[in-house]
Amino acid sequence: MSWNRVAVVGAGLIKFGxxxxxxxxxxxxxxxxxxxxxxxxxxxPKAVEAALVATQxxxxxxxxxxxxxTVPSAIGLSGIPCTRVExxxxxxxxxxxxxxxxxxxxxxxxxxxxxVEKMRDKSAQEGLLARAASGHPVYNRGxxxxxxxxPFATRHMHxxxxxxxxxxxxxxxxxxxxKLDPYAHFQNEIxxxxxxxxxxxxxxxxxxxxxxxxxxxxxxxxxxxxRAGEFTDKPVYVAGFGVATDHxxxxxxxxxxxxxxxxxxxxxxxAMAGIGPDALDMAEVHxxxxxxxxxxxxxxxxxxKGKGGQxxxxxxxxxxxxxxxxxxxxxxxxxxxxxxxxxAQLTECYWQLREEAGERQVAVRHGNALxxxxxxxxxxxxxxxxxxxxx
Amino acid sequence: xxxxxxPVSLLAVxxxxxxxxxxxxDVGAAWGSGGGRGxxxxxxxxxxxxxxxxxxxxxxLAAAGLDAGELDGLWWxxxxxxxxxxxxxxFLATALGIxxxxxxGLSAGSPHAGMDALLAAWDALAAxxxxxxxxxxxxxxxxxxxxxxxxxxxxxAAALVLTGDNGASNGSGPPARLLGRASRVRPALxxxxxxxGAATVDTYDGRLFREQVFxxxxxxxxxxxxGTDPNAAPEAWAMSDPDGKLAxxxxxxxxxxxxxxxxxxxxxxxxxxxxxLGLVQALAxxxxxxxxxxxFGGGRATGVTVAxxxxxxGADRIGAxxxxxxxxxxxxxLRARGQLEAMTxxxxxxxxxxxxxxxxxxxxxLALEGARCRGCATISxxxxxxxxxxxCGGTDLQxxxxxxxxxxxxxxxxxTMPAPFLAPLPMVIVDLEDGARLLVQGSPADAADLxxxxxxxxxxxxxxxxxxxxxxxxxxxxxxxxxxxxxAVSTVRTGEEGP
Numbered sequence: 001m002s003w004n005r006v007a008v009v010g011a012g013l014i015k016f017g018x019x020x021x022x023x024x025x026x027x028x029x030x031x032x033x034x035x036x037x038x039x040x041x042x043x044x045p046k047a048v049e050a051a052l053v054a055t056q057x058x059x060x061x062x063x064x065x066x067x068x069x070t071v072p073s074a075i076g077l078s079g080i081p082c083t084r085v086e087x088x089x090x091x092x093x094x095x096x097x098x099x100x101x102x103x104x105x106x107x108x109x110x111x112x113x114x115x116v117e118k119m120r121d122k123s124a125q126e127g128l129l130a131r132a133a134s135g136h137p138v139y140n141r142g143x144x145x146x147x148x149x150x151p152f153a154t155r156h157m158h159x160x161x162x163x164x165x166x167x168x169x170x171x172x173x174x175x176x177x178x179k180l181d182p183y184a185h186f187q188n189e190i191x192x193x194x195x196x197x198x199x200x201x202x203x204x205x206x207x208x209x210x211x212x213x214x215x216x217x218x219x220x221x222x223x224x225x226x227r228a229g230e231f232t233d234k235p236v237y238v239a240g241f242g243v244a245t246d247h248x249x250x251x252x253x254x255x256x257x258x259x260x261x262x263x264x265x266x267x268x269x270x271a272m273a274g275i276g277p278d279a280l281d282m283a284e285v286h287x288x289x290x291x292x293x294x295x296x297x298x299x300x301x302x303x304x305k306g307k308g309g310q311x312x313x314x315x316x317x318x319x320x321x322x323x324x325x326x327x328x329x330x331x332x333x334x335x336x337x338x339x340x341x342x343x344a345q346l347t348e349c350y351w352q353l354r355e356e357a358g359e360r361q362v363a364v365r366h367g368n369a370l371x372x373x374x375x376x377x378x379x380x381x382x383x384x385x386x387x388x389x390x391x
Numbered sequence: 392x393x394x395x396x397x398p399v400s401l402l403a404v405x406x407x408x409x410x411x412x413x414x415x416x417d418v419g420a421a422w423g424s425g426g427g428r429g430x431x432x433x434x435x436x437x438x439x440x441x442x443x444x445x446x447x448x449x450x451x452l453a454a455a456g457l458d459a460g461e462l463d464g465l466w467w468x469x470x471x472x473x474x475x476x477x478x479x480x481x482f483l484a485t486a487l488g489i490x491x492x493x494x495x496g497l498s499a500g501s502p503h504a505g506m507d508a509l510l511a512a513w514d515a516l517a518a519x520x521x522x523x524x525x526x527x528x529x530x531x532x533x534x535x536x537x538x539x540x541x542x543x544x545x546x547x548a549a550a551l552v553l554t555g556d557n558g559a560s561n562g563s564g565p566p567a568r569l570l571g572r573a574s575r576v577r578p579a580l581x582x583x584x585x586x587x588g589a590a591t592v593d594t595y596d597g598r599l600f601r602e603q604v605f606x607x608x609x610x611x612x613x614x615x616x617x618g619t620d621p622n623a624a625p626e627a628w629a630m631s632d633p634d635g636k637l638a639x640x641x642x643x644x645x646x647x648x649x650x651x652x653x654x655x656x657x658x659x660x661x662x663x664x665x666x667x668l669g670l671v672q673a674l675a676x677x678x679x680x681x682x683x684x685x686x687f688g689g690g691r692a693t694g695v696t697v698a699x700x701x702x703x704x705g706a707d708r709i710g711a712x713x714x715x716x717x718x719x720x721x722x723x724x725l726r727a728r729g730q731l732e733a734m735t736x737x738x739x740x741x742x743x744x745x746x747x748x749x750x751x752x753x754x755x756x757l758a759l760e761g762a763r764c765r766g767c768a769t770i771s772x773x774x775x776x777x778x779x780x781x782x783c784g785g786t787d788l789q790x791x792x793x794x795x796x797x798x799x800x801x802x803x804x805x806x807t808m809p810a811p812f813l814a815p816l817p818m819v820i821v822d823l824e825d826g827a828r829l830l831v832q833g834s835p836a837d838a839a840d841l842x843x844x845x846x847x848x849x850x851x852x853x854x855x856x857x858x859x860x861x862x863x864x865x866x867x868x869x870x871x872x873x874x875x876x877x878x879a880v881s882t883v884r885t886g887e888e889g890p
Contacts, residue, residue: 126736141740141854141864142805142832147818150803158801158843203804203815251772251820251830252781256801 003104005225007235008387010039011347013218016185016335018120022215024061025074028053028116031217031340032075035112039221040232048221049108050081054095054115056088056338061121071114081108089286089375090243090383091115092342096220097241097383103222104238110227114219115344117337124213146202146210146289148250148379153204153291155256159306162294164204166309168195170290171208171332173318178329180319180360183344185214185335195290209290214335218344225391236353239275239368239388242268248377257306261382262299262374269384270301275368277301280323280386282352282362283370284345287330293317296372297325300384324362327352338375345371346385353389364389397555399516400565401697402523403704404671405451405550407443408658409434409531410836412716413724415542421721422537429635431545431659432716433724434531436813437852439861440469441483443548443664444529445851448487451525451550454705459487463521464494468508468528468663470688471584472499473853473861482863483527485757486851488792494521498663501689502530502582502631505663509551509695513569516555523554530662535590536730540582543634544591545659547712549667566703567674570623570681570696573615577690579604582633590730594633601637608692609641609685616683616694617645625683625696629669633660633687641685650682657713663688672713674699674706717836729856737810744860751775759795759849759865761827762788770827795849795865797823804838811855817841819867821849829865837869845869 012034014027022030036043053071058064068082085095092115099113156162172192178184190208198207221231228235244264247253254260270276277300285300287293294308302323303311311317317325328334328348331341349369351357367390374382411434415427434443444467452459465484472479480497489495494515498507505528512526529548534540554565581600584591594600609630617624627650632638635655642649651669654661661668666686673682677699685694725731742748754760755773762774769782774790802819805812817833819841831849833841847867854864 142808142812142816142818143830144805144807146807147803147805151801151818151820154803154843155801200804200806202806205803247781249776249830251828256820 004106006100006103006238007223007225007228008220008238008350009223009228009231009235010035010043010221011219011350012036012038013183013340013344013347014216015183016214016216016337016344019215020120024063024116024118025070027118027215027217028071028074028114031116031219032112032114035219035221040234041230043221043231045075045077047110048077048080048112049110050102051077051112051114052095052099053082053084054092054113054339054343055084055117056086056091057117061118071116087376087383088381089288089338090342090373090381091339092218092344093346093371093373093383093385094243094342096343096346096385097243099222100238100241103224109224111222112219113222113343114217115337115340115342116217117339118215119213119337120215143250144202146205149289149292150202150205151250152256152295156291156294156309157204159257160309162309164196165192166313167209167290167294168192169312170287170293171195173312174287174326174330174332177319177327177360178333180358181329181334184329184333185212186329186333205289205291211288211331211336214337216335216337216340216344218340218347220343220346220350234354234389236350236387236389237391239386240269240271240273241383241385242266242272243381243383244268246378246380248380250378252378257295258299259295259374259379259382261380262296262372262384265382265384266300266372269370269386273368273386273388275386277323279366280368280370281364281366282324282327282349283372284328284330284348285325285372286374287326287332288336288375290332292374293325293330296374300370300372319360319362327357327360327362342371342373342383345373346387349387353387397517397519399513399569400554401567401569401703402552402554402565403451403455404552404674405447405449405454405705406668406671406709406712407446407450407548408432408712408716409438409443409546410715410717411435411719411724411727413719413721417721418542427542429542429656429659431543432547432657432661433719433727434546436727436729437854437866438531439473439853440471440529440531440548441473441479441861441863442851442853443531443546444469444483444527444550445486447529447548447550448483448525448527450708451552451705454708455552457523457552459489462489462493462523462525464512464515464524465489466495466498466508466512466524466526468498468504468506470499470502470504470530470532470662472497482757485754486863488758495524501691502662502665503686503688503691503693504528505549505665505667506686506693506695509667510572510693512553513572516553519555522556523552526551526553528664528667530664532662533590533728533730535592536725538590538593539597540591540593543660545661547654547658547661547664547668549664549671551667564700566701567697567699570698571616571619572693572695573612574691574693575608575611577604577608579690581690597634601640604690605633605637605687606640606644609687610644612685612692612694613641613645613647613683616696623681623696623698626680627673627682629666629673629682629684631660631665631685631687635660653713668709670697671706671709674703675709676702676707678702733810735810738812740855740857740862744857744862756864759793760790761793763791764788768826770825772827772829793827793829794824797821797847799841799843799845799847800828801843802833802841804841819847821847821867832864832866834866834868841869
């Protein structure tokens, strides 16, 4: 390809949680300042040539029309070219992908990708639960967020003998990792027994099978590989990416034991990076619900279809496992501020590849990390990004 | 007394009752008055007079072996249609799959509406305007809390398939024939509801109503009919019975048998449905003879006699209808009827029921339509959001009525639903018999042990009352009295190319 090779030279986020004391703008400024401060050789904010803002649901804080101008104003860069990106749960990861293409194309040398999401300015009742009334006026009536994924759990259990204990193992692992991540929303260990005993949300999923509603923001600074040395001696490169779509209604899925968009997107990303799942050191995947991580690790090719639950129970995806998954704590423990989620996952990959992840650092043998989101209506959008530290 | 121009026959009958039962004792206890006998049928939150009418109509059509598309008309009588003004009849006809050009109409305004619908259909058949039609009478009246009517007001529906063709080509002849009719009026204010009233107001003085209105009117109608043709005097009567005692008093005066008692005992006063439901009961197990029914409401009493030649298809199912139902507490009944509401903010639908999305969506939702690809046979649902085939991307699509039976591909039980949703609410992905697939709500009654591969039937239910407007959709039911599908699976609606 004749594109510029793209490097990440800075990344930062704010601590995720129910940030009742911070506005959307304050969260954005916090993440941007953290990213700027993370650049090894210093970074003048004025060096940002263009920005992409990832925000999925402005309606959750009463501001659907955020546009591209809200964040530049909040971070002191009013005037720069900036566009808001929205692409369902992969909003943040897709903004990163598009930002990488902006740099790769040679149009801009230094691009800021910033994900910001205010999830808790509205109550849970008025927030995500209100989507029970969305979609077709009648066909989708009652389709809350867990309804997008729980039917896959029912079917996965039916076809492969996956158990609620296997699902619980995902939550237990990710909470363990989250305890080691100072940015995580939840920083406490949980047990399989606690997961099984938690109140039912959407059978077969209980409360601890579900990610929380979290406020958060994350930012990354991208530049060309050629100019990366101005900012750091340890850049991380964009090795590949893929995005894919599927039909948007739940009843239009070709399967209820996998998410075809993930398989398609990852296939494109692996091909672009020239590697397969065997060459990964870790992955940050979309675990909005426990079943989602099991589907992900199968659809991404980490384990055989149907074996995700047992592999998790066996510890294959633990921090010291064969392929650590969600060392940050994932959406389940770290939180899922939708537009910020993908950018924060990529920040975790950046830190892990630079071996700066502290107590949750994984062993880096190959120098490659994968980031994945899937979501939207019918889980019909998936984005996969692969980062590498190999020049 | 008038005589029909053409004889009109009865081919089959159907009956339906809502899913809840409330005892008069519980109502009495709630108001500290104690006592009270019997029980009434109460609609659950997803049932109303329209869904009851739909159920009765489906069972009658199944008993007749008819597809709704073969009917020439639908006459529906209900005291209080779901829309006081609005497309009540159109919604029912569309859900049943009745031809858009068919005749018919809605009778409403008093519990006499069921008889009004029957007479209107009879007239159309007798005049030769229609060949085979459906008459449905249903009611789910809302009694005022604390009124005497609260212990007696029930809910239910009955449907009759009538024909003017008289089985000329069928050697066995029709099972029953409509014989005679008579009406009498007295312009008295009995039970009523004003324009601004939410609940029905009870009679002012029970004894006044009994002695001066109800007994004399019904007795006179009964005597006229019994005297018309002494050889065909009814052996048993079905009657409106506002309090469970009045009808038996009329029957005693007529020196005849009251056949509608079991209906009243199981369901209470079913309003407009009462005389027709009573007729179905009177026809159950009967192979010959004559029966009569008298409906009352709004100061009018009308009687109709029926001559029976053989057992009426569908009549015997009334036993199961009357035996069904789930006992509930007074508070559950109040909640189901919308008379006890949480002071929480309900989640509104994404768009209002009068908006373009509903105008586009009502037809395909009520008629349960899909877009079938002429290229690869994939059915994409609903048609309005599928200008291209989800299977092959083709655009040569035809709108088809979907099958209403299928199996569970997968499901969940939602436990965290904001108002107006009630948990547990199953949501089911159903593989329909015609290969189409839908995501629909499931019956809460099935929530405890629903399983993949279970067979389910889709039935019309009221999903919500949104901005004061009822919104209907289909619910997957596994248990209970499952009606047969409406006619053939995946009937192609010719002449409709879509989308």
